[in-house]
Amino acid sequence: MKPDECFLYWESVVNTMDDGLLIVDTDGTVMFINPAAENMTGYKKEEVVGLPCTVFESDTCMLSTPNGTVKRCNLFEQGIVTRKRCMVKRKDGSAVYLLKNATALRNVQGEVIGGVETLTDITQLLKKDQEIEFLKKELTQEHGFHGLIGNSSSMQQVFDLIKNAAESEAPVVILGESGTGKELVAAAIHKLSQRRKGPFIKVNCASLNESLLESELFGHVKGAFTGAERNRIGRFEAANRGSIFLDEIGDIPPSVQVKLLRVVQEKEIERVGSHEPIGVDVRLISATNKNLRGLVEDRHFREDLFYRLNVIPIAIPPLRERKEDIPWLTETMIRKIALRSRRPIQGLHPEAMEWIMNYPWPGNVRELINILEYAFVVCKEKWIKPEHLPAYLHQRPGRVQALESRTSKIAAEEPEKIRLQKALNQAEGKKSEAARALGISRVTLWKKMKRYGLGSTP
Secondary structure, three states: OOHHHHHHHHHHHHHHOOOEEEEEEOOOEEEEEOHHHHHHHOOOHHHHOOOEHHHHOOOOOEEEEOOEEEEOOHHHHHOEEEEEEEEEEOOOOOEEEEEEEEEEEEOOOOOEEEEEEEEEEOHHHHHHHHHHHHHHHHOOOOOEEOOEEOOOHHHHHHHHHHHHHHOOOOOEEEEOOOOOOHHHHHHHHHHHOOOOOOOEEEEEHHHOOHHHHHHHHHOEOOOOOOOOOOOEOOHHHHOOOEEEEEEOHHHOOHHHHHHHHHHHHHOEEEOEOOOOEEEOOEEEEEEEOOOHHHHHHOOOOOHHHHHHHOOEEEEOOOHHHOHHHHHHHHHHHHHHHHHHHOOOOOEEOHHHHHHHHHOOOOOHHHHHHHHHHHHHHHOOOOEEOHHHOOHHHHOOHHHHHHHHHHHHHHHHHHHHHHHHHHHHHHOOOOHHHHHHHHOOOHHHHHHHHHHHOOOOOO
């Protein structure tokens, strides 16, 4: 290849490469920049060639001293610079963040005659890192706690209970409707506890039938049942020196309840098909969206197990009872979804927020997240408007009103439920005596007890 052809080939490569290219002499005078470097810095080649490289005001090339700012070039001191992040000031005064690789240029005698730098624009990448850090901080600010968002007094009480429960080794039962964040509460307790370096094992008790659940929790030995071709440890053994989270604890069948009681009392398990006890050191955290006391009274849940599990109860309020947290929740979730989906959606339009605030949220926070996910799919604008929300939110107001009415009715009936429970406790469960104290018939008492889930035996 002829010298002229070689030069044209080199020039074509340099002018079409995505990375910026900068060549300086030993005094730091700019000898050449390619088009990519022009785009990054905002300077044209003819504006900077012949000027010192300090024209770019790189934060890694200048050193502050008592006598002022002086130039300091690590390239000629070390001979090479690898993957160094720096900030350069563009011609318009704005900042661009670059990843720099550089090497000293030498002649055939080995003498340094200059330096060449390649520059990669990482401004957008850095912005994403900053957004991620912002989200992490947002989740730990005054309106957030280990992934749980809320600045309401009821949620602050939950946060306090979580911190107090984490200091104890006693069993915890988390009570709340579906979608309120019970698993997040369990995870927070584990992360704040002395067991945080140990495993955190989760089991959904409602997703497995009786035989599978028993094997899943306690393990089995080879030949214990058809298909048991080898020994298998259960979730309790896997959680040793850590915590185990049993979700939907109210769905555990009676036979498994008996074995679970033994684990809580004696700190040991037996694998299915074996009678050899195995000691386990596990913190038990359970959760349910059911009325455990009602299940005990209906003889669907063992009373002795209930009192063993219910040492530290934590009740999570439904979203409809803490609507002041909804703006925080929506803002955080929108930022999170926008970051993941790379969609430029900035937030909720005021009209959409009004619909969000007026909805009773039977599915709680999980339903809110699902609705925002849906909005991100259909919204092509910067702000989510009412038409971007699911149809049932604004096209079926009757359903919303019915839910609100039902919610109000439940709230209004709560004091009566408390009066009934108090009377039953004072009467030591004797329904005739409790009915007389309340001034109602025994049949009426039985109907009210059935309505509130306080027991159904007449």
